Amino acid sequence: MIHFDGFGWRFARSAGWAVRGVSLAVDAGETVVIAGASGSGKTTLAMAACGLLMGRRAGEAEGRVVVDGCDVAATPLHEVAGRIGLVQQNPEMHFATPTVRDELAFGLENRCVPREEIRRRVDEALALLGIEPLRGRELGTLSGGEKQRVAVASILAGGPRAVVLDEPTASLDPRASRDLFHALAELARQRGLTVVIIEHKLAQLAALRPRLVWLDEGRVQADVRLGADATALPTGLRQALFLPAQAPPPARATQETALLAELAGVTVEAAGQAILRDVSLQVRAGEVVALMGPNGGGKTTLLHVLLGLAERVSGSVRVCGIEVTGRVASRLAPHVGVVFQNADHQLVAETVCDEAVYAARMLGRLDPPTTAWGEELLAVAGLAERRDAHPFALSWGQKRRLNLISAVLHQPKLLLLDEPFSGQDWEHVRFLLTVIRRMVEVSADERGGESTAESRGACVMVVHDPRVVLRVCTRVVFVEAGRIVVDAPVDAAFERIQALGHGAYVPDDLIEGWNRSASGTLPADRT
Numbered sequence: 001m002i003h004f005d006g007f008g009w010r011f012a013r014s015a016g017w018a019v020r021g022v023s024l025a026v027d028a029g030e031t032v033v034i035a036g037a038s039g040s041g042k043t044t045l046a047m048a049a050c051g052l053l054m055g056r057r058a059g060e061a062e063g064r065v066v067v068d069g070c071d072v073a074a075t076p077l078h079e080v081a082g083r084i085g086l087v088q089q090n091p092e093m094h095f096a097t098p099t100v101r102d103e104l105a106f107g108l109e110n111r112c113v114p115r116e117e118i119r120r121r122v123d124e125a126l127a128l129l130g131i132e133p134l135r136g137r138e139l140g141t142l143s144g145g146e147k148q149r150v151a152v153a154s155i156l157a158g159g160p161r162a163v164v165l166d167e168p169t170a171s172l173d174p175r176a177s178r179d180l181f182h183a184l185a186e187l188a189r190q191r192g193l194t195v196v197i198i199e200h201k202l203a204q205l206a207a208l209r210p211r212l213v214w215l216d217e218g219r220v221q222a223d224v225r226l227g228a229d230a231t232a233l234p235t236g237l238r239q240a241l242f243l244p245a246q247a248p249p250p251a252r253a254t255q256e257t258a259l260l261a262e263l264a265g266v267t268v269e270a271a272g273q274a275i276l277r278d279v280s281l282q283v284r285a286g287e288v289v290a291l292m293g294p295n296g297g298g299k300t301t302l303l304h305v306l307l308g309l310a311e312r313v314s315g316s317v318r319v320c321g322i323e324v325t326g327r328v329a330s331r332l333a334p335h336v337g338v339v340f341q342n343a344d345h346q347l348v349a350e351t352v353c354d355e356a357v358y359a360a361r362m363l364g365r366l367d368p369p370t371t372a373w374g375e376e377l378l379a380v381a382g383l384a385e386r387r388d389a390h391p392f393a394l395s396w397g398q399k400r401r402l403n404l405i406s407a408v409l410h411q412p413k414l415l416l417l418d419e420p421f422s423g424q425d426w427e428h429v430r431f432l433l434t435v436i437r438r439m440v441e442v443s444a445d446e447r448g449g450e451s452t453a454e455s456r457g458a459c460v461m462v463v464h465d466p467r468v469v470l471r472v473c474t475r476v477v478f479v480e481a482g483r484i485v486v487d488a489p490v491d492a493a494f495e496r497i498q499a500l501g502h503g504a505y506v507p508d509d510l511i512e513g514w515n516r517s518a519s520g521t522l523p524a525d526r527t
Contacts, residue, residue, distance in 0.1 A: 001162050001194040002026040002049055002084070006063035008218075009044055009053055018044040019061065019218040027163070029192040031185055031208070033199055033226060036215035037425040038397035039382065042198045043089070045215075046164045048072070049196070051080035059213050068161055082111075084194075085160040086156070089396040089423065090166050091144075091151035100126075100134045100142075100150050107158045126490025127155035128175075128183055141271060144171035144341040144419065152180065154201030156187075162194035169201055170422035171341065173295050173464050174504040177204055185210075200425055201465075202226065244467055258285040260458045261306055266315035268301055268482075275301045277482040279315075283414070285456040288440055290469045290490075291496075292462075292481040292505055299462045300341055302479065303416050306460070308332060317481065320413055334363050337407035337439070341418040341462075343399035344392070346406070350396070352378070353387040358407040370409055377405045380431055403430055407440050415439055417461035421468055433472045436461075466494065466507040478502070 008020035023085065026032050029473035034042050047053050047101060051072035054061045065072045068083040077236045088094060094341075097103045104122040106318040113121075129149045139147065148171045155163055169177035185208050202212070202256060206226050214222035261283040268276040276298045283289055291299040304310040305317055306325045308331075317324035321337035337359075340346050349355035356374045359364040378384050381401040384521060391402060400423055415436065421429055440457045463469060469476060476493035478486035478500075486496045494506045 001028040001030070001068055001198065003066040004045070004063065005066070007045075007048060008062035009048060010060045010061075010502065012058035014059075016022060017218055019048075019215075021219055022063075022212060023222060026150055026162075026196060028194050029188055029197040031188045031197070031210040033197050033202070033205055033210050033212045034215065034319075034415045035202060035212060036221075038423065038428055038504055039395055040215040041218040042215055043166055043189070043395060046086060046166045046196070046198055046216075048165055050084055050086040051075065051077050052086070060125055075204060082158075083154035083160060084162040084164065085158055087152050087155050087163065087165040090342065090352070091147040091171075092342065092344075094151040094154060095139050095147075098138055098140075099139050100131070100139065103150060104154050104157045107154065107336060111158075118413075121157045121159065125153040128187075129153040130157060130179060143296045145173060145176060148293075149176065149180070152405075160193075161521060164196045164198070166198045167200065167423055168197065169199065170396075170420055171295070173293065173504070174204070174466070176295055177201060177464070178504055181205055181208060182352050200423070203467075208414050212459045216462075222318075224458075256345050257456070259321055260285055260315070262462070263305065264316040266305055266313060266317060268298075268305060268310050269312045269316075274482055276305070279482075279484055281477065281484065281487070283458050283460055284439060285413075285458055287437065287458045288473045289458070290461045290463050290473040290476045291460060291479060292464070292466075292469070292476055293485075295480045298482040300418055303418055303462065306414075307336065307338065308396065315463055333359070334410065337410070337412035337415045339400070339403045339407050339415075339417040339420045343377070343396060343423075344401055347391040347399065347404060350390060351388050351392055352383055352402060356405045356495060357409055359406055363410045365410045365525070370411075374405065374409050377409075377435065381405060381428065395423070396430065397425070400424065401428060401432065408435060413457045415457065415459040415461070417459065419462050419464070421463060421465065429468065433468070436472060464505075466505055470507055 004022045004024040006466045007022045008017050009110055010017045022045065034045060038044055048065050049067060052308065053059065054073035056077065070080065070083065070232055072080050085444050095103055097106050101122060104125055105118050108118045108121060114451070126135060131146065131153060132155060134142065134146060134150065139150065141151065148168060152165065152168055169180060181204060184197070187193045210226050212224055213220055213258045214227040263279055263281045266276055266279045267274055279302065291302065301310055305313055306319055306324070308329050319332055322331055349358050350466060356378055357366050357371065360370050378387055383398060383402060391399065394402065400420060418467060420432055424432065429495060436459055440459050473490055476486065477484055477488055478490065478493065478497055485500065486493050487494060
């Protein structure tokens with residue numbers, strides 16, 4: 001179905017090849033996962049397979065790409081799109097209509113599919129992704145995870161013979177990620193759909209035992225069955241499946257440490273519905289608080305409340321000693337560092353280097369030590385060679401790292417991060433965790449010295465991967481249907497989340513430990 005024959009691609013004005021010497025065949029009905037470090041060429045292969053490079057974007061090509069018997073470079077793009085669909089990293093790049101129902105029907109209408117057939121396919125795609133309740137919703141009112149599922153459904157509704165999904169679960173909660181992976185596997189098995197998934201969440205895919213292609217610096221380094229003997233896998237692949245030993249989290253806050261954020265009886269309404277319901281929360285210096293829970297449950301809205309960006313808010317909100325009433329984001333800016341859910345929404349400068357220091361410069365905090373620290377972070381983040389590039393030329397994962405660098409250089413007391421780890425391989429996850437830990441444990445005026453209980457910062461972040469939570473967070477707040485249903489230290493929180501029937505949010509090793517304690521053996525499907 002998909003055949004790369006000695007394929008290589010170098011983008012215009014780029015010194016190196018994004019991918020080179022790729023020879024790879026994907027059979028009809030096969031499920032293949034493409035993985036690798038950020039910047040290894042995964043998205044380039046996705047674009048090439050869907051006919052979006054050769055002859056349609058400035059660059060140099062080698063070899064050829066054939067999809068369903070057609071050379072994509074010599075085939076009209078609309079014909080390629082009829083054979084193979086692409087789900088992009090940023091779901092908002094898909095949307096062309098105002099509502100969910102219209103979005104799923106849009107491509108079919110343009111192909112003059114009969115009305116009843118459109119209705120049938122839209123209903124089927126909504127059911128497949130479990131998003132029937134979203135049918136009449138406006139796209140602008142959806143959460144990031146809901147938008148991601150709508151983007152997938154809109155492509156599947158078109159009925160392609162093959163589909164390429166570029167990190168389709170980056171904004172999905174663990175249960176939604178698992179359900180999507182299983183739904184795609186069933187489509188491949190029952191209908192012969194060819195599925196290519198670019199993904200970092202390999203642990204969740206292992207149970208399906210798909211074929212896995214590992215890329216490194218633009219070349220195929222391994223082509224194996226996921227679930228094979230770990231000792232035979234490349235180092236980067238082993239790290240993606242099995243994280244290194246857990247690092248100790250920051251010291252837990254006590255009632256004596258500084259109170260940096262407080263919500264009391266907060267309710268938020270939109271379109272006649274309550275998004276948050278009577279939410280109360282305190283965040284103290286030294287804490288790293290994980291916001292977890294189903295997509296659409298209110299996590300992002302909670303962050304927006306702390307920023308003064310939410311409308312129709314009742315209750316009391318205080319951040320860094322400032323009463324948050326109405327739109328006070330400018331007053332909070334010196335004290336708060338922010339990473340929004342969509343990486344593109346906060347890129348404003350013309351170069352990567354200028355973007356990194358933009359907030360610090362605007363707040364009058366760009367001194368020589370801060371500039372040097374910014375250069376250091378760009379180097380560790382793998383962005384030094386792209387310092388003069390436009391931020392929108394970066395990959396999604398690179399944009400997320402740049403977002404965080406820009407958010408911390410003015411040395412805020414409180415970090416508010418919405419899914420900062422999306423699009424990251426584990427090497428860069430560790431980089432982000434190191435930056436977060438430094439901002440929490442060492443204050444702006446204590447750099448290089450010992451921090452005190454009063455000088456430390458804090459972080460509140462939406463995060464879906466429980467393994468990340470284990471490595472940096474001191475506390476978990478689980479938000480469901482607009483309410484906080486769990487608020488506890490990490491270990492106790494995971495026990496409660498498991499007891500509430502949300503096992504998908506709990507690290508597998510914890511579940512196994514509890515099972516061993518209860519029965520003395522591992523469950524049959526984990527032996």
